[in-house]
Amino acid sequence: MERGRGALGPALELVHTGRAPTRAVLTTELGVTRATAGAVAAELEALGLIQVDPRPVAAGSQGRPSHRLSIAPRGPVVLAAQIHADGYRAALVGLGGRMVATAPGCMDVPADPAHIIDAVVEAGAALLRESGRRCLGAGLAVPSAVAEPEGTALNPLHLSWPVGAPVRELFDEALAKSGVLGPDASPVPGVTGNDVNLAALAEHRHGAGRGARHLLCVATGHRGVGGALVLDGRLHSGSSGLALEVGHLTVNPAGLPCHCGSRGCLDVETDPLAFLTAAGRAPGPAVSLLQQARDLLRSEYDDPSVRAAAELIVDRLGLGLAGLVNILNPDRILLGGLHRELLEADPERLRAVVADRSLWGRSGGVPILPCTLDFNSLIGAAEAAWQPVLDDPLALLG
Amino acid sequence: MERGRGALGPALELVHTGRAPTRAVLTTELGVTRATAGAVAAELEALGLIQVDPRPVAAGSQGRPSHRLSIAPRGPVVLAAQIHADGYRAALVGLGGRMVATAPGCMDVPADPAHIIDAVVEAGAALLRESGRRCLGAGLAVPSAVAEPEGTALNPLHLSWPVGAPVRELFDEALAKSGVLGPDASPVPGVTGNDVNLAALAEHRHGAGRGARHLLCVATGHRGVGGALVLDGRLHSGSSGLALEVGHLTVNPAGLPCHCGSRGCLDVETDPLAFLTAAGRAPGPAVSLLQQARDLLRSEYDDPSVRAAAELIVDRLGLGLAGLVNILNPDRILLGGLHRELLEADPERLRAVVADRSLWGRSGGVPILPCTLDFNSLIGAAEAAWQPVLDDPLALLG
DNA sequence: TGACTTTGTGCCGACGCTAAACAAAATACG
């Protein structure tokens, strides 16, 4: 009796990522009998996580039509929070990566990490009270490497935070303070991570990275370049959370000095500022560097100097990606931020450079694709927050 | 009834790696009850894989003394084979990484991959007939990247083999031909891999890498530099077997041209030839480059020019390792071949360079250690061959 | 020698699954 406990987590993950639209495919995907799959679905429905729609799914093939499995429309959510250079965002995210509620982005940012984390958690908590939903976890994305197991921010460059700010601790405290409580009045467990890492997780679950075994993501936002690696569905953040700090690969030996002590690093040679400089444009203070670079690329790509600058940056980026391909041998690469724009402006050039400069580029070539969720760190933070539920639904809900 | 089937594989792995000397610690390591651990041990003993020594282990603490668990002395073996620049080696390896029998290394190497693979397998098969042991698998290490899933050698640089030689196919054919047969007269499954990768696996199971979560290995033998990564006990060879081709990291922007098209690659800047050249010695034809470099380092380290050459190579190697640390964030690094000798000659210098040039070197610093099995690819090949048995002992023996 | 501590084993029950038979709901075909 009580069939289907061990398969509960994998089953929920299949529904969550949209790979199990019906109980029939759930059966085959899990490799269990129909009886077990049915029991699993019933259990997940009883937990309020999924919904079995009795209306048969549009048939078209022979046999009895299967009922549709979907995420429960008013099921539990997680609190997702993101802090970036210009402010913060908060949202509630349900299973399936669906945004349930979003707080208006706030732009006046207190410099103190404790205050801004309190503020973003409070914004999320307000959404939560408003919605009346149950909250099963919380995730925070910050633009910095987060050391494991300490949970401290090691390079919050865009935030004027102190190096080593204890972000995980602050997040947990803020969650406890603002009454984001679990069923037994205990604060929900907080997950804190680097924004690019978390965004890569989101792309892997719900975006262009779906189905990749070894997914490499590289993105540039304002300054610097971030990387992330998802191996067999799990974020690889190294033994102390510092993996994929790809910004200091050398891509231009005679290039600009970098704060790391070397020169010509990917960080300073392919970010929006490097592009603007290469195009001979002085960056203005009005909008973000990414926005200025994006505008320039979109509106003046005909201008030879802009085009030449784009090609120069693409060549450098390709060199860096080739180095990463030689080391990591991913089966898919996603680009975000300005790198994505550059890829879309001239996909063939980047692919050719990577194939030419990586050792085994000829033998197939890695697909290089633009991200589809715009490197949404909010959904990524939610994804990380959902992970404990996906791993063992009964532990938090039984 | 028949307790302890699911835990059979993990239990065997614990005994295999020497982490379960008694049933008592097996109980705690597996996280099961004493009853289950006892049943697991009995099952493994019935399969002829391990031995329960009734003589109590030397006590010293209170309570009933535990019986000793050990590898069955005349249990099954795997066939391990290695092909290198100067010839080939074959051996039988039991559980626990113990060499059971070794064929004398052969030095007259036919250029044709099919012939040499036939020869090394036949040497192993002869050992097997001699020993009368049961053979449960076979592994082959080759000095080349092996593409997945094709099983072809992509850069057999030291062997004058054709690029793309189908080594896995040839190995499987040779196994079938030479009568290395399983219980049901089917040929044992062959595993083929890169020698540095397999050696890293051996170091992780039985050498200096034991217990590391993210183990990075770097070694240089004759020409070029090889790398390998073991993540959570599993070899990471990328999506197509080509990961950790670390030889083409740039460590000297103004350095020597490399066949990859760039210049100053780790491959050409830190191998034995680079060291000999930097020391102003012309390489002789008598012994291998590695041997010449090793001799020079050991006997003339007082000579200022030799010392300066060593420091130069160490600095370049440190730069490459720092780059890898930034990307992979391992919790241990092992060095082999000449790199190991250089580390042992001046451990502090290399560690200082890596700490200085990696982003988070200050925050702890990665332990950099010499390998202890001398990067034994034979044991590594055996380790890979044992893996299916460790994963599910009953599948092959039940 | 007797108390205590730790290890090994036999028995039972709970849990989680498969297998198999049956029921239900569509399409395919005469």
Add this chain to the structure above:
DNA sequence: CGTATTTTGTTTAGCGTCGGCACAAAGTCA
């Protein structure tokens, strides 16, 4: 239009694997 076929869902029985528990065994400690 009705029956056969195909596929899906559900019920029941049964079995394998593990935890819990009681008891036995084998040492140390006082």
